[in-house]
Amino acid sequence: xxxxxxxxxxxxxxxxxxxxxxxxxxxxxxxxxxxxxxxxxxxxxxxxxxxxxxxxxxxxxxxxxxxxxxxxxxxxxxxxxxxxxxxxxxxxxxxxxxxxxxxxxxxxxxxxxxxxxxxxxxxxxxxxxxxxxxxxxxxxxxxxxxxxxxxxxxxxxxxxxxxxxxxxxxxxxxxxxxxxxxxxxxxxxxxxxxxxxxxxxxxxxxxxxxxxxxxxxxxxxxxxxxxxxxxxxxxxxxxxxxxxxxxxxxxxxxxxxxxxxxxxxxxxxxxxxxxxxx
Numbered sequence: 001x002x003x004x005x006x007x008x009x010x011x012x013x014x015x016x017x018x019x020x021x022x023x024x025x026x027x028x029x030x031x032x033x034x035x036x037x038x039x040x041x042x043x044x045x046x047x048x049x050x051x052x053x054x055x056x057x058x059x060x061x062x063x064x065x066x067x068x069x070x071x072x073x074x075x076x077x078x079x080x081x082x083x084x085x086x087x088x089x090x091x092x093x094x095x096x097x098x099x100x101x102x103x104x105x106x107x108x109x110x111x112x113x114x115x116x117x118x119x120x121x122x123x124x125x126x127x128x129x130x131x132x133x134x135x136x137x138x139x140x141x142x143x144x145x146x147x148x149x150x151x152x153x154x155x156x157x158x159x160x161x162x163x164x165x166x167x168x169x170x171x172x173x174x175x176x177x178x179x180x181x182x183x184x185x186x187x188x189x190x191x192x193x194x195x196x197x198x199x200x201x202x203x204x205x206x207x208x209x210x211x212x213x214x215x216x217x218x219x220x221x222x223x224x225x226x227x228x229x230x231x232x233x234x235x236x237x238x239x240x241x242x243x244x245x246x247x248x249x250x251x252x253x254x255x256x257x258x259x260x261x262x263x264x265x266x267x268x269x270x271x272x273x274x275x276x277x278x
Contacts, residue, residue, distance in 0.1 A: 024170070026140075027133045031076055034132050038096020040157035041166070042080070045100065048161070050085035052103070054261070057083050060254050061101060064112075068120050071187030073180065074127040087264060093122040094166050095131045106258050110201065112251040113185070113194025120188075121181035121195070128180070130173045131166045178227060182234050191244040192235035199228045 045051075058081075065081040079097035087104040099122055109115040125131070160166070169177070178195070186192045
């Protein structure tokens with residue numbers, strides 16, 4: 001801990017001489033501390049969200065998720081994948097390799113590659129330790145104290161989760177997760193066009209008939225025409241590969257299963273739920 005305190009002091013004094021980009025890339029937390037924080041956050045998420053234990057969907061998600069992990073640039077942690085019983089079209093990841101996918105994302109994905117592109121994007125936020133770097137910036141600025149100490153970790157996890165810190169990324173971080181997410185899905189054998197397709201769909205649904213379903217995804221991952229074009233250009237620049245997956249043999253079956261086992265609420269049911277919540 002003494003060495004870490006010294007390091008924080010040195011960085012704080014030298015911060016004036018660093019540009020913003022350099023500051024954004026500083027991470028003072030160890031992998032063990034990140035994993036510990038992730039475990040505490042995961043416990044809070046399981047308290048706050050409806051995590052489904054569906055063997056069939058979980059197996060599908062775990063198989064695809066671990067395939068992406070094998071193709072990504074960070075394998076020093078164990079990645080975990082969970083299914084959230086929510087119709088909002090969303091997915092997110094927290095430090096330590098904990099990734100969450102909503103039922104709504106399954107339901108609204110037009111292809112398996114579209115779903116995989118979102119998951120690959122989220123995994124790469126973890127790969128680049130974007131959240132841990134943000135915590136470092138906050139600590140250097142004096143906004144927070146050292147959250148990684150054992151005595152304060154669990155107590156602060158709920159507050160950190162409620163703050164939405166782990167869903168707030170800069171434009172540069174989003175582009176980094178786009179770029180490496182696309183390379184990750186390509187490396188795992190998926191058609192990278194799926195990312196551009198998902199971006200187009202995301203942009204179109206910003207002002208679509210039911211934008212509420214997509215609200216979280218396009219609010220935390222704002223889509224611009226530039227991001228769509230960058231995904232298309234990167235996908236087109238990659239060497240051609242035979243049998244890149246747009247939809248695997250299991251895709252149609254898993255979507256059918258999702259819709260039958262967890263049918264979406266009818267419009268009148270949603271309206272009634274909204275009235276009750278008023």
